[in-house]
Amino acid sequence: MPELNFDALIVGCGPAGASAAIALAQKGAFRIGVLDKAKFPRDKICGDALSGNVVSTLKALSPALYERFQAFPEKLGSYGIRFVAPNGKHLDVPFKSPRATVAEPPGFISRRMDFDNFLASEVKSLPNVSLLEETLAESVQIGQESVAVKTNRGTLTAALLIGADGANGVTTRTLATFKPEDAHFCAGLRAYYKGVSGMREQNFIELHFLRELLPGYFWIFPLPNGYANVGLGVLSRVVKKKRLDLKKLLARIIETHPDIAPRFKRATMVNGVKGYGLPLGSKRRALSGERFMLAGDAASLIDPFSGEGIGNAMKSGKLAAEVAAESLAQREFSREFLKRYDERVYQKLGSELWLSHTLQRLANFPALFNFVVNRARNSPTLSETISCMFDDLELRRELSKPSFYVKLLLGR
Ligand SMILES: Cc1cc2nc3c(=O)[nH]c(=O)nc-3n(C[C@H](O)[C@H](O)[C@H](O)COP(=O)(O)OP(=O)(O)OC[C@H]3O[C@@H](n4cnc5c(N)ncnc54)[C@H](O)[C@@H]3O)c2cc1C
Structure with a gap:
């Protein structure tokens, strides 16, 4: 049998894939391939908020990586959240964390163009990892002895695959036993603005729970250099039930909402409104099978109340790497063996996901x-x-x- 290209092949180099590569590279002399259809730096539609979960996972991945993140300039420290209730009253909630100091804010906001490039640069610097950019995975086939991924640049083979290609990516579509469901999926829109007024002190992020969006919300998150990330997320079931046109709704909120519109009087939109899906982790699913594991959005792990997915993507990528190292060391790639990955993911993230699902229902x-x-x-x-x-x-x-x-x- 011809030699395989890699021991492990990771599809997607977003937060999940990059974390998996960084963690696996530390586990042994494995030959690791990471492929991504994009060339970094690349955009990803997102609110760009990096929670304390992201910070703690960076530290857990590698203290040196965390130090480099501290020095990484394209980010803004954030110290809390402003919740705006449907009646327009607000509540400012500082993030209270024993970890937080003025020098080390509890959370950050960083454009994904920059943050994901920071992670991808880290991946590129690893000696036993090849990052193949502009390489689109077209199909995946699980064989007796290997996994084969057909790409626009030829077929790549490996003993094991980590699918980290995001919402509705090719690995989920081909390998997962679950399908997107309206009750567990959210539609999101994002636009960048310059010059939004009335931004909160200490870079608080703002969640406006407007009645028509519940249990979703409209957000304004501050960014470096006077920019803001503005958007909304609504449960797909609500979008269908209320027949919402999200782009029109976003424009209407910004132009006419009595508290919001005045803040956009002198603001200009940069690069238009863009949309993307959020697969929510409000339901337990099978995340692995013979020779594969799914991580991040490919595994539907977004927090159903907050819409936060970067931290869980990184955590699941790290867990996938740990199981991959065990699997490669023991040459064990069976469905039964890899089930330990599902167990570990839900052991680490399950309670928080179920709790957030309850809060999401209450927010209705x-x-x-x-x-x-x-x-x-x-x-x-x-x-x-x-x-x-x-x-x-x-x-x-x-x-x-x-x-x-x-x-x-x-x-x-
Ligand atoms: C509107 C919106 C707002 C959000 N706001 C926030 C927020 O503020 N904070 C937060 O924590 N989370 C937020 N999220 C969720 C967050 O964006 C995701 O949970 C996170 O990006 C998941 O990371 P990932 O690595 O799993 O996938 P992704 O970040 O989607 O990365 C997937 C990678 O795979 C590559 N890829 C895809 N298909 C292929 C293919 N066929 N072949 C090769 N490569 C491929 C892509 O180029 C990409 O680099 C938001 C999401 C949306 C849509």
Whole structure:
């Protein structure tokens, strides 16, 4: 049998694929191929918000990588979130984290053009990894002895494949047993603006839970050099049910919403409005099979409440690399063996995903949303509790319990 091109082939070099490559390269002398249809730097439609999850995963991948990220200039530190309830009242929630210092903000905003290029440059610098850019995976075939990926530049073979080619990519379409479902998929739009006024101090990101978008939201995230990332995300089921034209809706909000429109009076849009899908992790799925694992959006792991997917993409990429190293060391590529990847992903991310799904369902009720925000505005203790929830899963779990709202109602 001819020699395989690689031990492991990773399709896609976004946050999931890049993290998988970086982690696997540290695990042994494996020959790793990463292919991406794009040439970096490349754009990715996104809100560009990098949560504390991203920061902690960079550290876990490699302290040296994290140090380089600290020195990476194309990012803005962010210290909190402004939630705007459907009734227009807002609640400012600083990210409270034991990790946070003024020198090290808890979160960041960085254009994906820049952040993904930072990760791809890291991949390019690894001695046992070949990053093949402008290489489009057209089809994938799992054979007895190998995986073959047909690309625009010929066929590549490997013992094992990590599918990290994003929402509705070719690896998910070919290998996954699940399909996109409207109740677990979100449609998103993004536009860059220069000159939006009224941006919050400390680069707070803003989530506006407008009634017509629930449980989704409209966002304004600050970016370096006076730019802002502006967009909206709506559950596909809601888009269909309400027959929403998202581009028209975005334009209408920016032109006519009484609190939002004045802030865009002197703003100019740069490069138009672009859309992309968000596969949500609100349902458990099979993420692996004979000779393959899916990571990031290819595995549908986006947080269903916040729409945050970069951190989970990186975490799942790292877990896929750990299982890939075990699989390659033992020459074991069976479906049964690789199931440990699914177990580890859901062990690490499952509780948070299920909890966020509950919060997403609660966000469907504008009256409940308004009520919590009103109460928190007048209660430093409640506001403090919500601040800590971003870092404390137990506290967030409280927010998903009916007893939490009963106590609030009783003023406790
Ligand atoms: C509108 C919108 C706003 C969002 N906002 C946020 C946010 O603010 N914060 C956050 O954390 N998450 C956000 N997300 C989610 C986030 O963008 C994704 O979860 C994240 O990009 C997933 O990373 P990934 O590596 O799995 O996939 P991707 O980032 O999509 O990377 C996939 C890579 O695969 C390559 N590829 C695709 N097909 C092929 C092919 N056939 N052959 C070769 N290469 C291929 C692509 O070029 C790409 O480089 C948002 C998503 C959307 C749509």
